[in-house]
Amino acid sequence: DTGVSQDPRHKITKRGQNVTFRCDPISEHNRLYWYRQTLGQGPEFLTYFQNEAQLEKSRLLSDRFSAERPKGSFSTLEIQRTEQGDSAMYLCASSSTGNEQYFGPGTRLTVT
Amino acid sequence: GENVEQHPSTLSVQEGDSAVIKCTYSDSASNYFPWYKQELGKRPQLIIDIRSNVGEKKDQRIAVTLNKTAKHFSLHITETQPEDSAVYFCAASLPGGSEKLVFGKGTKLTVNP
Numbered sequence: 040d041t042g043v044s045q046d047p048r049h050k051i052t053k054r055g056q057n058v059t060f061r062c063d064p065i066s067e068h069n070r071l072y073w074y075r076q077t078l079g080q081g082p083e084f085l086t087y088f089q090n091e092a093q094l095e096k097s098r099l100l101s102d103r104f105s106a107e108r109p110k111g112s113f114s115t116l117e118i119q120r121t122e123q124g125d126s127a128m129y130l131c132a133s134s135s136t137g138n139e140q141y142f143g144p145g146t147r148l149t150v151t
Numbered sequence: 152g153e154n155v156e157q158h159p160s161t162l163s164v165q166e167g168d169s170a171v172i173k174c175t176y177s178d179s180a181s182n183y184f185p186w187y188k189q190e191l192g193k194r195p196q197l198i199i200d201i202r203s204n205v206g207e208k209k210d211q212r213i214a215v216t217l218n219k220t221a222k223h224f225s226l227h228i229t230e231t232q233p234e235d236s237a238v239y240f241c242a243a244s245l246p247g248g249s250e251k252l253v254f255g256k257g258t259k260l261t262v263n264p
Contacts, residue, residue: 043194072251081157081240081254082195095249130194138183138202138244140252142194 041065043133043143051149052121059117060146064133071114072140073106075099076128082142085129088114121150153178155243157255164231165263172258174241175223183244184217184224185252190237199226231262 044063052058064071069090074082085104087095090111100106103121108114118125128147132140154177164170176184185200201208201215201224208215212231217224228235238259242252 070249072249074252079257081155081242081257082252084249084251084253087249087251089249095251134250138250139185139197139200141197142187144194 043131043141045129045131045143045146047146048144049147049149051151054121054123054150056121057117057119058121058148059115060129060148062114062116062131062133062143064112064114064131065135065141068133068135068141069111070134070136070140071108072132072134073114073116074130074132074142076130076145077126082130085116118148121148123150126150153181153243153245153253155241155253155255157241157258159258160256161259161261163261163263166231166233168231170226170228170231170235170260170262172226172239172241172260173223174225174243174255175221176243176253177222178243178245179219179222180245181243182246183250184215185242185244186213186215186226187240187242187254188237189240189257195240228260231260233262233264236260236262 071088073085076082088108128145131143134140182203187195214227241255
């Protein structure tokens with residue numbers, strides 16, 4: 040598979056639970072981005088990795104959010120103590136140059 | 152930080168007509184402007200992009216124009232087809248650092264057969 044993949048595609052959780060999402064970027068893409076998209080809006084930047092280093096985080100990323108990219112390949116995004124406001128589509132994108140970013144299919148999170 | 156405004160929010164055209172979507176950006180240092188197409192329930196798909204050293208770029212039925220002085224850029228789709236129906240997002244990126252994309256709010260294009 041040559042595209043960005045994400046798992047799971049859908050997640051329903053109860054408020055207060057922790058959730059973790061995974062992103063597998065395109066092979067050899069050293070840049071990886073997480074975005075969040077709510078209904079009727081464009082994606083909003085959350086965080087950026089170059090190889091294994093997390094180099095930028097948005098103010099949207101509260102202390103309950105943490106992301107890792109341990110070996111510079113796949114990445115995980117964890118949300119602790121989920122809130123209803125966390126319900127959104129979480130998109131991952133990868134790039135070799137920074138400019139051309141290719142998105143995965145997203146993980147749709149519903150917090151009940 | 153960068154801010155991107157996109158208009159219109161919805162656009163309905165007849166099959167075969169042209170469609171134009173416009174975006175403005177706030178930071179004159181932005182140098183990369185991609186357009187994404189997102190069908191319902193699908194991932195955003197990069198369809199065309201332009202860099203600040205170019206004024207226009209074409210790819211078959213789609214084209215993008217950039218006016219750096221006015222800080223706006225536009226997507227043009229000619230000979231629209233029903234399969235062009237989707238939400239289109241423009242974005243802008245500053246050079247250096249993460250080169251994260253700042254997106255507009257999207258335009259829902261409907262092409263009526």
